[in-house]
Amino acid sequence: AWPFFGQYMEKLLVENIAPSIRASNTHLQTFTFTKVDMGEKPLRVLGVRAHPGTHKKQILLDLNISYVGDVQIDVEVKKFFCKAGVKGMQLHGMLRIILEPLLGDVPIVGALTMFFIRRPTLDINWTGMTNLLDIPGLSSMSDTMIMDTISSYLVLPNRLLVPLVPDLHEAAQLRCPLPRGVVRVHLRGARDLRSKDRFMGGLVEGKSDPYAVLRVGTQVFTSRVIDDDLNPTWDEVYEFIVHEVPGQEVEVELFDKDPDQDDLLG
Template identity: 80%
Template sequence: MGKAGSLRAASRLLRHEEAEVRAAATGLFARQRQLPAWVSFPDVEKAEWLNKILAQAWPFFGQFMEKLLVENVAPNIRASNTHLQTFSFTKVDLGEKPLRVLGVKVHTGATKQQILLDLTLSYAGDIQIDVEVKKFFCKAGVKGMQLHGTLRVILEPLLGEAPLVGALSLFFIRRPTLDINWTGMTNLLDIPGLSSMSDSMIMDAIAAFLVLPNRLLVPLVPDLQEAAQLRSPLPRGVVRVHLLAARALSSKDRLMKGLIEGKSDPYALLRVGTQLGTSRVIDNSLNPVWNEIYEFMVHEVPGQELEVELFDKDPDEDDKLGRMKLDFGEVLRARVMDEWFPLQEGGQGQLHLRLEWLTPMADASKLDQVLQRNRWLEPKPEPPSAAILVVYLDRAQELPLKKSSREPNPMVQLSIQDITRQSKVVYNTVSPVWEEAFRFFLHDPSNQDLDVQVKDDGRQGGLGAIAVPLSRLLTAPDLTLDQWFQLDASGPSSRLYMKLVLRVRPGLGGCRGMWEAIGAHGAAVGQVRGL
């Protein structure tokens, strides 16, 4: 492991012990809901002045939310589904319990043009929102909600004139804890078109919307040139995670009606924000060997974490075997980490991971070198990535009207081979504005195309299409295309504005250490969802 690795392991063990002490202390103070972050972390400051502002402004924020839901959200819901044309909000009341900020931590940021604030938030409110769908005599709503998590606020760019800050970016680095008390949910899900949804699916969608890479941009000056880049910045890096093995896991299976202790059927769930990866199941083993590879795009360091949970696969409910978390700041500093990590939260045993930090570059000359190194990795089920592509889908103009002459509800599907991303739907317009970003891992951009389909949501037929050979980016300035694209099979003036940015993932200095880590079994590249 070496001296540096031993120091990192010792430091991590100390932090785990501190975490256990804090968890025990939190249990002692359960009646106060939770300890403020400034009690546990000396670099987190109290923010009572901010809570006083929130308390006074809360009724006015409630008025703003009521206007937003009634005038903006409700019309979109009615247009999204023919069965919801009589949908309305009948009551919007945020209650008397405001959001609280338990602590504030200030970072100087990655550049001198930004300031980072991490706000530890806690909300246990008496919110009440009632909705009605008159066509089906359906009433439902929300009565009470809890939200706990860390919200990052980025102030950038810093300016030399008023208001000194160009924009605010807000997002949760990690998935917050969200608990909503629904009323009448069963009635709502009985409506045609909504029956396939569930309470958990709705809550997952809400939580995912708040978590990186999704973010809310609030411009503070007009015509901010950096707005598009701030809304969807390029990833700072890619972390390649080699899920190698685990040892000394706890036994969850029982034989002979529980008289004989068996083993477990472990698998791993890897999560970075909304990006997910799931390993294969290793049957009947307490020392499983996976030798799989997963790749994650990382946007915020410090802050974003890798979370790995191990489960025992069962026919009914899977048993938890333990969990580990690692801040990507450690991986960035070390560049390569190859360690056994202890499992926490009641688990026993250790998890063997190798992590590599890869900084994408705007240098097409490195592509052949990366492709050559990737051939050392066994392409199962998919080859490793050689580059990343970020697509900024901005807007379209003069989309065609179909025979009905009704204005379409345009949405866009972007595909690279068998990976497809889908935009939101913009209702009743031939000139939709999406302002969304989509990210792809690329195996070989010199031989891959981006296929774009513009469709009318809920109706037959397309509104246009275009295929962009990604090889065009390899010769473009800064590996970027920022332009209008004429749509095929569309109107004579129908076009789509997109910005395509390619970045080549650099290779490591050599493959010997990697092969020593993963052994002679080879490595399977796992699919990561949620980019």
């Protein structure tokens, strides 16, 4: 299974992430992945859960995966003679595999569709990061922002389709299926938040300037900031497109807005 997952990652990086990176910044038009090696340490499957499909020709599998490996990925931006890379990575998350369509003959399954239900936890050991961030237009970025961007490419609605039979008629539909629906979220407010603001070297306790971040897959909404309030009321409404049921969830995080780095409230 590990070589198969390595092919998945290589295909994702080369065919999806690299073109998006090149299109995101004029200075990155010569960005390429020069080496993708997932190493010899395979990921571990900590658990498997099967769900009934939406129809009889489909099986849904959720794999709780954990990867702490010796991956090596090298990148190059030829325009600036810049080389950087990754040596070592950790990846933890829930990977969904859809077996569809089911056939009455070998190989029994016509295709595999893979994606992460939610953003996986990603920790990367960078090499040459300072060189990469010296490129014009990237100086304001951080390794955390880059990891968040990479994580988003692994999550719905992005999918990797692996056909197992030639001339699969359902390929286009499996690669880009119609959304399952829309969920409307009414963000009312919060109560008894923690005070994160400190003054006079921490001697005086203030309040917090809370805001909320709501996420479903790659869809993210951020509420307005309410100053000096531990019981904020936002009364805002958001709508998310739902691509997969069961599995997708609404994630809500609260932060305290600060001039330098925002604090997580919960």
